[in-house]
Amino acid sequence: MPAPDKGARSGRNGMSGPTRRQLLLGGAVAGVGAAAAIGTDHALSSTTSSAGEPSVPLNGQETVPFHGTHQAGIDTAAQANGLFVALDLLDGTDRGDLVRMMRILTDDAARLTQGVPALADSEPELALSPARLTVTFGFGPGFVARAQGQAPAWLKALPSFTVDRLLPEFCDGDLLLQIAADDPLTVAHAARMLLKDARSFASVRWSQQGFRRAHGTVKPGTTMRNLFGQVDGTSNPSPGTTDFDRVVWNAEGWLAGGTSAVVRRIGMDLDKWDRLDRGGREQSVGRYLSDGAPLTGTDELDEPDFAATTPIGFPVIPEFSHLRRARSENEAERIFRRAYNYDERPTGEGVSRSGLIFVSFQADVERQFVPIQRRLDQLDLLNEWTVPVGSAVFAIPPGCSEGGFVGDALLT
Amino acid sequence: MSAWLTTSRRTTTTGLGLLLAAAALTLAGCASESPTVDAAPGEGPDQSVAFSDGWVKAADSGMSAAFGALTNAGSDDVTVVSATTEASSMLELHETVANESGEMIMREIEGGFVIPAGDTLSLEPGGNHIMLMDLSDPLEAGEEVTFTLTFADDSTYEFAAPVKDYSGANESYEGGEPEMDMGSDSMGSDSTGTDG
Numbered sequence: 001m002p003a004p005d006k007g008a009r010s011g012r013n014g015m016s017g018p019t020r021r022q023l024l025l026g027g028a029v030a031g032v033g034a035a036a037a038i039g040t041d042h043a044l045s046s047t048t049s050s051a052g053e054p055s056v057p058l059n060g061q062e063t064v065p066f067h068g069t070h071q072a073g074i075d076t077a078a079q080a081n082g083l084f085v086a087l088d089l090l091d092g093t094d095r096g097d098l099v100r101m102m103r104i105l106t107d108d109a110a111r112l113t114q115g116v117p118a119l120a121d122s123e124p125e126l127a128l129s130p131a132r133l134t135v136t137f138g139f140g141p142g143f144v145a146r147a148q149g150q151a152p153a154w155l156k157a158l159p160s161f162t163v164d165r166l167l168p169e170f171c172d173g174d175l176l177l178q179i180a181a182d183d184p185l186t187v188a189h190a191a192r193m194l195l196k197d198a199r200s201f202a203s204v205r206w207s208q209q210g211f212r213r214a215h216g217t218v219k220p221g222t223t224m225r226n227l228f229g230q231v232d233g234t235s236n237p238s239p240g241t242t243d244f245d246r247v248v249w250n251a252e253g254w255l256a257g258g259t260s261a262v263v264r265r266i267g268m269d270l271d272k273w274d275r276l277d278r279g280g281r282e283q284s285v286g287r288y289l290s291d292g293a294p295l296t297g298t299d300e301l302d303e304p305d306f307a308a309t310t311p312i313g314f315p316v317i318p319e320f321s322h323l324r325r326a327r328s329e330n331e332a333e334r335i336f337r338r339a340y341n342y343d344e345r346p347t348g349e350g351v352s353r354s355g356l357i358f359v360s361f362q363a364d365v366e367r368q369f370v371p372i373q374r375r376l377d378q379l380d381l382l383n384e385w386t387v388p389v390g391s392a393v394f395a396i397p398p399g400c401s402e403g404g405f406v407g408d409a410l411l412t
Numbered sequence: 413m414s415a416w417l418t419t420s421r422r423t424t425t426t427g428l429g430l431l432l433a434a435a436a437l438t439l440a441g442c443a444s445e446s447p448t449v450d451a452a453p454g455e456g457p458d459q460s461v462a463f464s465d466g467w468v469k470a471a472d473s474g475m476s477a478a479f480g481a482l483t484n485a486g487s488d489d490v491t492v493v494s495a496t497t498e499a500s501s502m503l504e505l506h507e508t509v510a511n512e513s514g515e516m517i518m519r520e521i522e523g524g525f526v527i528p529a530g531d532t533l534s535l536e537p538g539g540n541h542i543m544l545m546d547l548s549d550p551l552e553a554g555e556e557v558t559f560t561l562t563f564a565d566d567s568t569y570e571f572a573a574p575v576k577d578y579s580g581a582n583e584s585y586e587g588g589e590p591e592m593d594m595g596s597d598s599m600g601s602d603s604t605g606t607d608g
Binding site: 101 | 465466467469470479552553554555574577578580
């Protein structure tokens with residue numbers, strides 16, 4: 001394993017500089033000779049330069065535009081940290097109050113996502129590193145009713161599924177805030193600011209914190225992995241394509257340019273999963289764990305061949321596998337997934353309490369999401385290790401223009 | 413209203429004239445302004461003054477304060493001598509200073525807000541601010557309040573600022589009378605306090 005030594009000696013970034021300097025000044029490294037001395041010079045100089053200008057652009061300064069046809073945070077490449085907060089409107093909050101609330105929250109989001117402190121931001125320094133922050137607002141059935149608006153037929157709790165073990169503390173809600181960025185401190189500050197400004201109108205119902213790989217850990221565009229180790233989200237339509245637009249964006253009434261979000265908290269029994277060998281794990285989902293390729297293919301993006309059979313006549317991708325059950329013959333029954341992992345403090349005898357904050361966007365929940373979930377409810381071997389414990393449906397209004405506010409098509 | 417007693421700098425006639433002028437401007441003004449839009453450069457001296465990032469602290473009654481940044485892009489110093497709004501029958505331009513016992517107190521600033529040429533004057537909690545002395549109606553988060561500033565040369569400048577819930581800005585008032593309680597206790601949205 002020569003790599004660590006080589007890495008340390010090259011001193012090629014500011015991070016390794018101080019570490020090496022401390023080691024050398026402390027006399028902890030002996031007999032490294034001339035090579036070490038050269039390394040020291042390099043390390044110190046790169047440290048000096050990093051104190052001024054960073055050698056690569058800081059991801060913390062990256063911003064995602066806030067205003068536009070669609071809200072950000074849907075077709076945005078998923079950030080490393082995602083926080084989902086659902087609020088209940090206070091009893092007295094009426095339509096006029098919703099206008100005031102959404103104006104304030106929109107203004108907060110418009111500023112914070114661009115790295116500008118919110119008005120009355122008492123920790124303005126925390127706003128200066130947006131790290132691709134997006135804030136996406138969703139309206140539950142209660143919000144649309146309070147707004148005296150026309151709710152789409154699908155804006156209601158999902159039908160109950162036999163696999164569900166739902167906990168009220170992770171279900172429903174009037175207003176969804178999806179707050180995501182590549183930095184958890186940025187997310188926390190944005191959430192704090194938004195919740196401070198929402199509390200005259202609404203109270204927190206539930207909050208779910210999720211994560212993916214940190215920024216810079218894997219190549220951008222890499223499909224996420226969940227805590228089962230599975231590549232999760234391969235068959236997603238690609239943002240920027242007409243396929244994506246067709247799957248995701250709604251075109252009706254005040255929702256034109258918007259979409260729907262299904263947020264389901266899926267407990268994953270890692271301790272039970274541990275008892276399953278690698279072959280069984282791959283059979284349960286129908287994909288290879290190594291790269292997510294279907295069991296009939298060699299590349300993650302290969303189309304699965306459900307007709308392929310083993311020498312003794314069984315389907316290579318089992319009938320009971322997640323991939324087989326989730327896939328519909330009907331092209332309309334597709335969704336765009338944008339999930340986050342969660343990993344909470346274990347309770348009881350287990351050593352894990354983990355899972356997935358399943359998030360999907362689709363133009364129509366009833367037409368696209370529900371048929372898929374019905375099939376998975378009837379049969380999906382993965383159900384052996386997973387259990388839905390939370391569920392909520394929101395209408396995601398379109399984006400707003402400068403001077404407008406999110407939800408203005410519903411509220412004005 | 414005892415606050416009137418502490419302010420003798422301006423004459424009643426001037427004050428009344430300004431109020432009337434402000435009322436006219438407010439009526440003509442920007443009802444459709446959104447909270448995100450800062451006022452366009454107005455009728456300030458040489459149109460050089462701009463107010464940005466303005467906001468007003470929500471309050472049920474009594475007093476409140478407006479904050480933001482006043483930028484003077486011109487080449488001459490500018491002085492704001494007064495402010496008016498329909499939201500309060502009386503306003504004062506305040507500074508926050510330490511009194512003889514070291515306690516931070518706010519008081520009306522002598523001579524108004526001076527914005528040096530090419531500089532920005534910040535109005536912020538714990539510092540300079542525009543004090544709304546007597547709210548005519550509750551100020552609720554997300555509402556918009558229109559203000560008119562009057563400069564030393566009698567020119568005026570109008571801007572709108574959104575109302576925001578804010579737990580700070582609880583400085584005490586010079587003389588301790590009336591006790592300045594702009595804290596969360598007096599706000600309609602009182603909560604169990606910050607949790608962080």
